Amino acid sequence: MCGVPADLESSPVRPGSAGHRRLLAQFFIDTHVEYVPERIAWPALSEAELTRLTGLPFWQEAVSTENVTSNTVAAAAEIEPDPQVRAAIALQGFEEQRHARLLTALTAHYGIPIEPPPPFAPRSLEDDFLFAGFGECFDSFFAFGLFALARKSGYFPAGLVGIFEPVMEEEVRHILFFVNWVASRRESLPWWRRPAFRIRCASIILKQVASRVKTARALGKGPRRQTAKPSENFTLTAHQDLGAGVTLHRLLHTCLEESDRRMSRYDARLLRPRLVPGIARVLYRLLPASI
């Protein structure tokens, strides 16, 4: 799917090599899609559809998250020395900002009240980028499955599903870009600095896992809307809203299927996210189908 220069198509790519960086930047830039959120014709919704949409608990959090992510990613372009890869990171920042604009346009159109997001306060450009990227690896994986279930069940009207399909595909490209960027960044370091980089990544991943385990535990103790910030980690719980028969087991299966399907469209020489699908595969095998 992604346009790759002919001379790269058959050559092996080693993470961190010039060829890998070129492939990474090129795939991302070539698969960018143009759309303008402010020009979208939002579909008319029935009373019931509107009530369901406006009742979703995550709009405020979603706008704030996209705002933080877009600022984090845009700022991170500065740390990348390779001009092509830097341009790809800047483009990702633009896409994340467009997600925030899309949510703003949607909430304005359907009359969902949203407070302006808090001002962005960067800490460390690289750590913030790693934190946002690993968080997206978790959230996007579950979003792929939830989106497929929502599409099949008619939970959202087809018009809205069509509008959000490019957003899903952008999240596929973001996490694909991210895992390759992390590998490239690590390999470009002198050997003696790589262990510290791995440890930093591991500690950031653990923070992201801990946040999701906390939510899962809270859910086990009672109704979700009373136990956790309602919008937090919505992807872990939303399957319960998608109707009868949607168990966690089925959600995991759908996420794995959708992740493989969406990733298969991109150049096979790019590394694939392994951690989150790996955890999901283990859980899928261990959990009984009734859960």
Ligand SMILES: [Fe+2]
């Ligand atoms: Fe996003």
Ligand SMILES: [Fe+2]
């Ligand atoms: Fe993203």
